[in-house]
Amino acid sequence: MFKNVEPKVLAFDIEWVPDPESGKAAYGLPGDMPDREVIEFMWEQGGATEEEPMPFLKTVLSKIVSISMVFRESERDGTASRLKLHSIPSIPTSEEDCSERRIIEDFFRILDKHNPQLVGYNSSGSDIPILAQRMIKHGLQGGFFTQRPNRPWEGADFFARGSDWNVDLMRCVSAWGKGTPSLHEISVVSGIPGKMDGVDGKQVAPMWLEGKLDDIVAYNECDALTTYLLWLRMAHSIGHFDSNQYAEEQRLLRDMIKQESESPQRRRHLLSYLSKWESLSGVGADE
Numbered sequence: 288m289f290k291n292v293e294p295k296v297l298a299f300d301i302e303w304v305p306d307p308e309s310g311k312a313a314y315g316l317p318g319d320m321p322d323r324e325v326i327e328f329m330w331e332q333g334g335a336t337e338e339e340p341m342p343f344l345k346t347v348l349s350k351i352v353s354i355s356m357v358f359r360e361s362e363r364d365g366t367a368s369r370l371k372l373h374s375i376p377s378i379p380t381s382e383e384d385c386s387e388r389r390i391i392e393d394f395f396r397i398l399d400k401h402n403p404q405l406v407g408y409n410s411s412g413s414d415i416p417i418l419a420q421r422m423i424k425h426g427l428q429g430g431f432f433t434q435r436p437n438r439p440w441e442g443a444d445f446f447a448r449g450s451d452w453n454v455d456l457m458r459c460v461s462a463w464g465k466g467t468p469s470l471h472e473i474s475v476v477s478g479i480p481g482k483m484d485g486v487d488g489k490q491v492a493p494m495w496l497e498g499k500l501d502d503i504v505a506y507n508e509c510d511a512l513t514t515y516l517l518w519l520r521m522a523h524s525i526g527h528f529d530s531n532q533y534a535e536e537q538r539l540l541r542d543m544i545k546q547e548s549e550s551p552q553r554r555r556h557l558l559s560y561l562s563k564w565e566s567l568s569g570v571g572a573d574e
Contacts, residue, residue: 374507
């Protein structure tokens with residue numbers, strides 16, 4: 288488990304899709320080859336079958352299209368003083384610079400400004416590596432993300448095995464193998480919403496090919512909320528929050544979701560998330 292809850296915590300989730308530009312470079316494909324054809328070729332090279340037509344590709348051949356996060360800032364007594372749901376790009380996405388370079392740069396700026404403890408699910412195995420690989424691809428500097436202290440107690444380190452600055456919730460509850468629960472599985476059995484409306488990560492690439500970036504960001508935000516709720520539950524289980532504090536933390540999150548859902552942006556999906564959370568509260572209930 289994790290030993291500490293830092294004054295600033297950022298629970299995050301990243302969505303990525305096959306990157307045609309990287310595919311062309313890796314396989315020597317023509318520069319004018321349509322993106323869809325490039326991606327289909329990449330899937331073929333990745334071992335596509337009738338049963339699995341869209342196999343998982345190496346992250347270095349994928350590009351980040353969305354990062355969603357729940358940012359928590361606490362008072363000196365440890366209670367939350369500020370909760371914020373934020374996505375890069377934000378909804379609606381049509382008027383934003385949605386390039387991967389801009390998404391990574393903006394995320395690094397947030398890390399540089401707040402120096403938060405990161406919380407993810409399989410973040411050590413997927414989110415941190417793809418950020419590092421795509422940072423290198425674009426020739427970016429990582430700043431706070433890539434700093435490495437000489438000694439573990441001298442500063443943040445997102446790359447050290449077992450570092451509490453990168454709280455990988457999956458590693459906290461499992462080893463490798465078939466016994467490892469997915470985020471959806473461990474969440475729903477704990478009374479926390481998992482995947483919404485049957486959408487999972489395998490549908491992100493088709494949504495991107497159809498130009499449905501808003502839908503991807505909405506899906507991403509729900510996963511970030513689920514990651515944060517799972518972190519809260521685990522923090523309560525291991526004694527970082529007592530029962531009263533845990534109830535208050537959930538209330539604050541519920542209020543934040545309601546407030547965000549009423550914003551002018553198209554974030555009505557948050558109301559669906561809140562409704563599902565409330566409907567699941569009797570499963571492993573804590574309220």
